Amino acid sequence: MAERPEDLNLPNAVITRIIKEALPDGVNVSKEARRAISQAASIFVLYATSCANNFALKAKRKTLNAGDVMSAVEEMEFERFLQPLREALEAYKKGQKGKKEATEQKRKDKEKKITDENDKSRDEEEDEQEGENEEEEDDVEN
């Protein structure tokens, strides 16, 4: 896809909102400052990813997981983030569990429907097959 890291940035509207919510009312942010913060945020993502990936590789895993990211955040000296991140992760996991169960339930309902339909048509097929088998037996005997 050839997306260079420099080309990828985070949506301005969201970055602006995060900044605004962090600062007291009445404070403004210049366009240049906003742009620099957005850029810094992208670099943060790249740096944290690289750091987290090292932890995964050290553990001989190919898949980066949440624990790797937590280790990376700590190594990058952002310990103050660890507690809020843990809490956010818990909430996220709960939400994912709910989604998973909903998807599971949908899948079960779907399967049941298909099974019911199959049973019905199978009954019909068996009736037909019995007729055919009788004919074949006649042939073999000859």
Next chain:
Amino acid sequence: MAATAPAAPAESELDRSGAEDEPRGTEPEEDGGNGQAGPTAGAQQQHRLAKLPLSRIKALMKADPDVSLASQESVFIIAKATELFVEMIAKDALVYAQQGKRKTLQRKDLDNAIEAIDEFAFLEGTLD
């Protein structure tokens, strides 16, 4: 294609996450919305936990050729950490604006914060 497991071009790799998570996820595109909006479908509420779009975060992570796969949780945590980072750097830069008796945060306030604060050392020399 490189012999070692590369960050494959296929979208599915990071989408399909590792052992932990359900691969399907509807990602909000831009604004994920704030946490306080009224009762919505479970899936949407879920993504209100991260303000930054997970799809964009994922795309950034994929830019690293050494990264093969990343669980959905890891993408989420990075998104959340980035949000905290933005809050932190904005507040730290504000101190310098206030020292200059200004109510508008300017680029130089960022530069000062980056120079002064250890945690931001990784940013030195990186911003345009």
